[in-house]
Amino acid sequence: MREGWLSLDPLVVALVLTMAVLTYLTKVGGLWVLSRLEVSDRLEAGLSVLPGAIVVAILGPELASGGPAEWAAGAVVLALAWRTESILLALCGGILAVVAFRGLV
Numbered sequence: 001m002r003e004g005w006l007s008l009d010p011l012v013v014a015l016v017l018t019m020a021v022l023t024y025l026t027k028v029g030g031l032w033v034l035s036r037l038e039v040s041d042r043l044e045a046g047l048s049v050l051p052g053a054i055v056v057a058i059l060g061p062e063l064a065s066g067g068p069a070e071w072a073a074g075a076v077v078l079a080l081a082w083r084t085e086s087i088l089l090a091l092c093g094g095i096l097a098v099v100a101f102r103g104l105v
Helices: 011-036 041-065 067-083 087-104
Strands: none
Touching: 011 087, 041 087, 067 087
């Protein structure tokens, strides 16, 4: 078999699998803890906006340092999020938009 893009480093594979398991356990553990606590309306409201806040915290600096293609893709994301009310659909549309706009610019 030829060396190159198909070879996988066992350490990298182990690290990726470990991160996947830890991510899953974090989510399940959080849900388990929340199922045993009485959640106030204020906490529930905070948890409901958390996914959007995380997305903004991750993508905000990229958008701020980006160029015209990134700003145009950001506008596409805003329009999709407003129209569909789906963060996932808006992010997927934004990825496609930034790839397309970078190809044009």
